Amino acid sequence: MAKGYGRMGAAPRAGGSMKAQVQALQKQMEEQQAKIAQIETTATVGGGAIKITMTGDQVCKSVEIDPEFIKDTDAEMLQDMLLSGINMAIEQSKKIADDNMGFLGNTLSSLGLGF
Numbered sequence: 001m002a003k004g005y006g007r008m009g010a011a012p013r014a015g016g017s018m019k020a021q022v023q024a025l026q027k028q029m030e031e032q033q034a035k036i037a038q039i040e041t042t043a044t045v046g047g048g049a050i051k052i053t054m055t056g057d058q059v060c061k062s063v064e065i066d067p068e069f070i071k072d073t074d075a076e077m078l079q080d081m082l083l084s085g086i087n088m089a090i091e092q093s094k095k096i097a098d099d100n101m102g103f104l105g106n107t108l109s110s111l112g113l114g115f
Helices: 016-038 067-071 075-100 103-110
Strands: 042-044 052-053 060-066
Touching: 016 052, 016 075, 052 075, 060 067, 060 075, 067 103
Parallel strands: none
Antiparallel strands: 042 052, 052 060
């Protein structure tokens, strides 16, 4: 058996370095997630009659409905428009998160942790 191989308590080579890299990556991810939470996107439907604002971390910040739109619509149409707008805002929000976390895949690959 090679000298030192399999000894109890022997630290793996570059283990500390890997741990430091993972901790740095975790900090970077947390900072990026905080930035994403501050980014807002607004989806509009019904020619701008309904506006839904959402953050990059999928928190709905506001729903604005033009009072004139309500006068000329029924509940079912309003529900459909809201549903469409919310789904659109969620998709835009997810794209923001994906675009801003893209560095993660490259970083994991450079650590030999590609998924």
